[in-house]
Amino acid sequence: MASSAAAPEKDKSKVHKLSLKGSAKLVAEFFQYSIHTILFQRGVYPAEDFTAVKKYGLNMLVSSDDQVRAYIKKIMSQLDRWMVGGKISKLVIVITNKDTGEHVERWQFDVQIFKTASKSKPSKSSSTPKPTDQENASPSSSAAAPEKTEAEIQSEIAAIFRQITASVTFLPQLAGDCTFNVLVYADADSEVPVEWGDSDAKEIANGERVQLRGFSTANHRVDTLVSYRLAE
Amino acid sequence: MATATVSTPLRSHAGIFSTRTAGGRMPLTPSPRQRSIPVNLNSSPFTPDKSSHDSQRASSKSVYGGNLTAHLHRSSSKSHHRDSPKSNIARGVSTPRKALELGVSDFTLTGTGVYAKTPSSAKPKKGTLKQKSTKTTINYAADRFIPNRGASSAIAHVGSGKLDFQEKQRPKSGSSEASTFLASATDDAIAALESLSIEDEESTSYSRPSPNTVAYQDSLANACGVSLNTRILQFKPAPPESSKPIDLRQQYNRPLKPAAATAAQFRRRVATAPERVLDAPGLIDDYYLNLLDWSANNQVAIGLERNVYVWSADEGSVSCLLEASADTYVSSVKWSGDGAYVGVGLGTGEVQIWDVAEGVKIRSMFGHDTRVGVMGWNKHLLSTGARSGLVYNHDVRIAEHKVAELVSHTSEVCGLEWRSDGAQLATGGNDNLVSIWDARSLAVPKFTKTNHKAAVKALAWCPWNMNLLATGGGSYDRHIHFWNTTSGARVNSIDTGSQVTSLRWSPHYREIVSSSGFPDNSLSIWSYPTLVRNIEIPAHESRVLHSCLSPDGQMLATAAADESLKFWKVFEKKAGAGASMGGVGASGKAELSKQMTIR
Numbered sequence: 001m002a003s004s005a006a007a008p009e010k011d012k013s014k015v016h017k018l019s020l021k022g023s024a025k026l027v028a029e030f031f032q033y034s035i036h037t038i039l040f041q042r043g044v045y046p047a048e049d050f051t052a053v054k055k056y057g058l059n060m061l062v063s064s065d066d067q068v069r070a071y072i073k074k075i076m077s078q079l080d081r082w083m084v085g086g087k088i089s090k091l092v093i094v095i096t097n098k099d100t101g102e103h104v105e106r107w108q109f110d111v112q113i114f115k116t117a118s119k120s121k122p123s124k125s126s127s128t129p130k131p132t133d134q135e136n137a138s139p140s141s142s143a144a145a146p147e148k149t150e151a152e153i154q155s156e157i158a159a160i161f162r163q164i165t166a167s168v169t170f171l172p173q174l175a176g177d178c179t180f181n182v183l184v185y186a187d188a189d190s191e192v193p194v195e196w197g198d199s200d201a202k203e204i205a206n207g208e209r210v211q212l213r214g215f216s217t218a219n220h221r222v223d224t225l226v227s228y229r230l231a232e
Numbered sequence: 233m234a235t236a237t238v239s240t241p242l243r244s245h246a247g248i249f250s251t252r253t254a255g256g257r258m259p260l261t262p263s264p265r266q267r268s269i270p271v272n273l274n275s276s277p278f279t280p281d282k283s284s285h286d287s288q289r290a291s292s293k294s295v296y297g298g299n300l301t302a303h304l305h306r307s308s309s310k311s312h313h314r315d316s317p318k319s320n321i322a323r324g325v326s327t328p329r330k331a332l333e334l335g336v337s338d339f340t341l342t343g344t345g346v347y348a349k350t351p352s353s354a355k356p357k358k359g360t361l362k363q364k365s366t367k368t369t370i371n372y373a374a375d376r377f378i379p380n381r382g383a384s385s386a387i388a389h390v391g392s393g394k395l396d397f398q399e400k401q402r403p404k405s406g407s408s409e410a411s412t413f414l415a416s417a418t419d420d421a422i423a424a425l426e427s428l429s430i431e432d433e434e435s436t437s438y439s440r441p442s443p444n445t446v447a448y449q450d451s452l453a454n455a456c457g458v459s460l461n462t463r464i465l466q467f468k469p470a471p472p473e474s475s476k477p478i479d480l481r482q483q484y485n486r487p488l489k490p491a492a493a494t495a496a497q498f499r500r501r502v503a504t505a506p507e508r509v510l511d512a513p514g515l516i517d518d519y520y521l522n523l524l525d526w527s528a529n530n531q532v533a534i535g536l537e538r539n540v541y542v543w544s545a546d547e548g549s550v551s552c553l554l555e556a557s558a559d560t561y562v563s564s565v566k567w568s569g570d571g572a573y574v575g576v577g578l579g580t581g582e583v584q585i586w587d588v589a590e591g592v593k594i595r596s597m598f599g600h601d602t603r604v605g606v607m608g609w610n611k612h613l614l615s616t617g618a619r620s621g622l623v624y625n626h627d628v629r630i631a632e633h634k635v636a637e638l639v640s641h642t643s644e645v646c647g648l649e650w651r652s653d654g655a656q657l658a659t660g661g662n663d664n665l666v667s668i669w670d671a672r673s674l675a676v677p678k679f680t681k682t683n684h685k686a687a688v689k690a691l692a693w694c695p696w697n698m699n700l701l702a703t704g705g706g707s708y709d710r711h712i713h714f715w716n717t718t719s720g721a722r723v724n725s726i727d728t729g730s731q732v733t734s735l736r737w738s739p740h741y742r743e744i745v746s747s748s749g750f751p752d753n754s755l756s757i758w759s760y761p762t763l764v765r766n767i768e769i770p771a772h773e774s775r776v777l778h779s780c781l782s783p784d785g786q787m788l789a790t791a792a793a794d795e796s797l798k799f800w801k802v803f804e805k806k807a808g809a810g811a812s813m814g815g816v817g818a819s820g821k822a823e824l825s826k827q828m829t830i831r
Contacts, residue, residue: 067472199466
């Protein structure tokens with residue numbers, strides 16, 4: 001709906017509107033590449049296991065180890081479902097030291113769903129208030145959100161990955177063998193398959209936190225936050 | 233509240249930006265962007281509901297204590313700004329509207345968001361100072377309470393923004409005062425405006441709460457029970473193990489082109505299903521025997537109780553070569569290097585040599601008085617190891633066949649392997665010893681290795697490094713050791729986790745395959761020298777007793793206690809892959825591979 005308000009000014013053909021489903025898919029895909037990128041950047045798996053894939057205008061490194069791929073695929077298949085259902089508020093990747101069992105790094109992706117936008121979209125899409133009506137506009141969070149082009153979203157995502165890559169410069173070196181876990185913060189009413197179980201937040205005690213970039217689509221906003229244990 | 237103070241920095245960042253446009257954003261000079269604010273601002277004077285708002289704010293959103301104080305400093309006087317946060321909060325409750333209003337305008341004006349991206353502790357201070365200096369000009373009398381954008385956004389981050397928002401509004405509408413209504417309308421309008429401002433700007437204009445704020449909000453939300461609506465779920469299956477230890481330092485400046493052939497994308501696929509399964513009825517389940525061998529002529533000989541069968545891999549035909557007398561059994565079979573003859577060791581200690589093409593016995597050699605469990609050919613020399621621990625070398629061409637007696641083992645010899653050039657001989661026994669002999673001086677072993685803790689049956693010489701010998705120990709030992717046979721040094725070891733019954737090097741890949749007895753009954757392919765287990769194939773239902781490689785080096789035959797003989801394509805040559813490893817004898821065997829077909 002927001003797009004139609006902005007569309008008259010812009011070139012209509014260039015504005016490609018993402019549906020909620022498409023937006024969820026885009027966010028899920030972003031998660032998938034984030035997991036791969038973090039696994040690579042933080043050395044959870046050997047660098048040789050990764051192959052470069054062109055994505056978001058970047059060379060994304062994706063694991064080509066069958067087991068790792070299968071593992072991530074399994075996570076993603078469920079994540080896709082939750083994303084489309086709008087059940088997820090956070091996705092967290094926790095890196096844990098295998099020997100001590102300590103959580104050493106925690107990558108958190110906060111997902112914000114613009115519920116109003118998604119709800120009102122089908123009904124109101126054509127009858128959006130004209131610019132002059134804005135004073136009386138209802139307080140919808142996306143009332144006048146201009147639609148982003150897909151290219152803009154892609155470049156936002158690319159910026160995040162650049163930041164994740166750059167973050168190795170300030171993150172402490174991970175000592176010893178590390179493994180990782182994926183957590184999601186899901187709504188209480190979501191369906192939970194057997195592979196998923198309740199967990200604690202796996203927060204890092206006395207961790208340092210750094211907020212990274214975020215990106216948004218018409219329906220979602222994703223923020224990135226990394227927390228890590230300060231080296232003693 | 234220590235955390236409240238932490239939350240100030242970001243807000244004050246916003247203050248920096250607001251200074252730029254603050255003049256234009258004065259309530260009495262509405263800009264097109266803020267149409268709704270000024271109207272409401274002007275129409276709503278101080279109203280009694282203020283306090284109710286305040287208390288709501290203060291009670292539910294103590295996060296903003298810090299903000300309030302920050303703004304309050306400005307409004308009251310500069311002398312106060314060093315006060316402790318707590319004291320400021322208290323004051324903030326009394327005159328919060330101005331403060332909050334300022335907060336909103338600050339927010340809507342965060343045009344560039346540059347600072348928001350770089351959360352740091354140093355900047356906030358600067359921000360607050362600036363704010364103070366510029367904001368003092370604002371006319372507070374005209375201000376009125378406007379919900380702080382930060383409040384709703386923070387909660388939204390926690391995932392329950394709507395819920396909270398409604399809660400806030402309900403009491404207001406309930407009071408049914410005109411001013412209250414206006415106030416709530418203002419709330420709405422502001423909310424709309426806020427969202428406007430978020431979406432209007434470039435993506436970067438969205439001012440993110442600082443990490444610590446988020447953290448605090450999270451914990452606050454938890455404390456308030458907001459998280460009751462969500463549950464934290466973990467993907468329970470353990471992630472796959474890393475194939476090798478990782479040194480991040482190496483990772484950060486690695487070569488552009490990965491040199492290692494162990495990289496996953498280059499890792500070859502190994503068929504985990506057998507190419508062919510044959511029955512081997514009557515195969516004796518005895519670790520110390522060696523009953524399977526594959527000739528250079530592509531024939532497989534197997535000893536089944538008293539019989540030796542020869543299976544032609546080319547034709548798929550089976551023939552019974554011999555049947556021993558009723559009082560004994562076949563304890564070992566070994567093809568000569570040219571594949572024309574097969575040596576057969578018997579339980580009585582007799583060693584027979586058979587011409588396979590003719591199907592006739594050429595000679596019998598006596599000497600051992602205990603069973604001959606292992607044999608090895610070196611051209612015309614046949615070495616035989618017996619239960620007594622003695623190893624004899626027989627020159628099969630001459631009548632006085634016994635040419636050497638190798639004394640080292642004190643218990644049954646079950647492993648024996650000549651190096652391909654015939655210069656060294658390795659033997660392994662039930663006395664847990666590995667003996668390495670120099671062919672020129674057989675009086676004493678060149679080296680005797682005592683590292684294994686169980687019988688050593690599995691012995692294999694590396695095809696590309698003549699000095700490298702692999703030895704595998706029995707069920708108590710479970711290790712594969714790698715030796716430099718020139719220096720006698722142990723160069724590598726693997727703990728396989730199960731009895732090692734045989735070892736075979738690949739002639740084409742830098743790999744070695746081991747067969748296991750209890751408890752795995754599997755085949756494992758290891759990369760050398762990385763010692764990474766490339767694959768483990770659950771091969772048989774019971775322990776794998778013997779294995780041998782096809783003459784082209786691609787196929788492995790295994791015989792197991794489950795009385796089956798299986799063929800595995802473990803070292804399949806890919807087109808062009810052969811060139812990558814100039815394996816010893818690879819070229820010589822190329823011809824053979826052409827004619828080899830297993831049906």
